[in-house]
Amino acid sequence: MGSVLAATSPNPPPAAGGSSPVRPSLVSVPPGFTMPPVSPLSPSSATGAPSETENTLPNPGSFEECHRKCKEVFPVQMEGVRLVVNKGLSSRFQVNHTIALSTLGDSSYRFGSTYVGSKQTGPAESFPIMMGDMDNSGSLNAQAIHQLTDRIRSKVVLQTQQHKFVNWQSDAEYRGGDFTATVTLGNPDILVGSGIVVAHYLQSITPTLALGGELVYHRRPGEEGTVISLVGRYTGTNYTATLTLGQAGAHASYYHKANEQLQVGVEFEASTRMRETSTSFGYQLDLPKANLVFKGSVDSNWMVGATLEKKLIPLPLSLTLGAFLNQRKNKFQCGFGITIG
Numbered sequence: 001m002g003s004v005l006a007a008t009s010p011n012p013p014p015a016a017g018g019s020s021p022v023r024p025s026l027v028s029v030p031p032g033f034t035m036p037p038v039s040p041l042s043p044s045s046a047t048g049a050p051s052e053t054e055n056t057l058p059n060p061g062s063f064e065e066c067h068r069k070c071k072e073v074f075p076v077q078m079e080g081v082r083l084v085v086n087k088g089l090s091s092r093f094q095v096n097h098t099i100a101l102s103t104l105g106d107s108s109y110r111f112g113s114t115y116v117g118s119k120q121t122g123p124a125e126s127f128p129i130m131m132g133d134m135d136n137s138g139s140l141n142a143q144a145i146h147q148l149t150d151r152i153r154s155k156v157v158l159q160t161q162q163h164k165f166v167n168w169q170s171d172a173e174y175r176g177g178d179f180t181a182t183v184t185l186g187n188p189d190i191l192v193g194s195g196i197v198v199a200h201y202l203q204s205i206t207p208t209l210a211l212g213g214e215l216v217y218h219r220r221p222g223e224e225g226t227v228i229s230l231v232g233r234y235t236g237t238n239y240t241a242t243l244t245l246g247q248a249g250a251h252a253s254y255y256h257k258a259n260e261q262l263q264v265g266v267e268f269e270a271s272t273r274m275r276e277t278s279t280s281f282g283y284q285l286d287l288p289k290a291n292l293v294f295k296g297s298v299d300s301n302w303m304v305g306a307t308l309e310k311k312l313i314p315l316p317l318s319l320t321l322g323a324f325l326n327q328r329k330n331k332f333q334c335g336f337g338i339t340i341g
Contacts, residue, residue: 057178060210063200066233066242070253070265074282075295075307078322078335079104086341092116096341098133104333110135121147138163151175171198178204194220208235214246248272261286302327316341 080102088094098110112133119127125147132142143157152174159167171184180202188195195218202212214229229246238258244251249271257263263284270277282297291311298304305324312319320337 057204058207059175059178060180060202060204060212060233062173062180063182063202063212063214063231066202066231066244067251067253067267069240070242070255070267070282073255073263073265073284073295074267074280074297075305075322077305077324077333078307078320078337079324079333080107080335082320082335082337084337084339086339088341092118096133108135108137117146119147121150137161169196192221202231209233210235 080100082101083099085097086094087096092115094114096112096114098112099107100110101107110133112131115130116126117128121127128144128146130142130144132140134140138160139162140158140160143155145153145155147153152172154170154172156170157168158165167187169184169186171182173180173182180200182200184198184200186196186198197217199215200212202210204210210233212231214231216227218225227247229244229248231242231244233240233242239254239256242253249269251270252268254266255263256265263286265282267280267282268277278300280297280299282295285294287293291313293309294306296306303324303326305322307320307322310319311317318339320335320339322335322337323332324334325332
């Protein structure tokens, strides 16, 4: 309910080498260092007047990140055999080869590349970022992300199928001190008079509460419509609760970090068009000493799934096992993956 590509075609597979968002952490003083001297109190501080910094609310992040923490806990469905080879050609350029062997669909080979620029905006953020991959049939998925200014970020996404353009979208995101606004334009065609426009806005009300909305306008010959959704997110010390309500349905998620090893998530989705509801429960278990990550899930449609990822340190090798069982349809599928590099 917030992605242009999701409204028009299936999402492209994630590009290899992507980095996850950096989470803020407390800063400790290394041994042998001392804290800098504290400046004298200003007259306003001496009288107890609140400073401008204390009243500043945090930036709530982007609209599409509201349910991301909960979704990352659930295992990704896999089937067949998958081999991924990553090769870093330089500190800024990387290529990857992916071979997928499937019993349900066609086997495929994909070649991808990732380039990261030299404009550093944070400890683990550098721009521009250009990623793309192409399979043996000529289908292409590519995207470019660039930080234009300190507050404006732009992204362009292209998708083709067998040498024909299927989707393309461009968006601009503005991050203020306590709000984020995004405008996305998808598949515009001036001659035919069709296209999709998506507007997002997320505002911090308190340090823990953020409210926002989404407006989706789509137009094509003989069809025109608008869909509005509202979102609310409450963030605690170790949990996040998010609720999205709109004409298309409802989506609620709850993420809880029990400790450093265990994370759980619960999702509820209701669609007014399909007239269906579903509830899912997922968890992620991290064992750093064993270099192992286990994810499991179960939903109201009697689908049970789990994935196991094991890093074979000091070798640059990772093994992934996945199994998913649909009790209602009596359907079972499993997968095995190897990642090198």
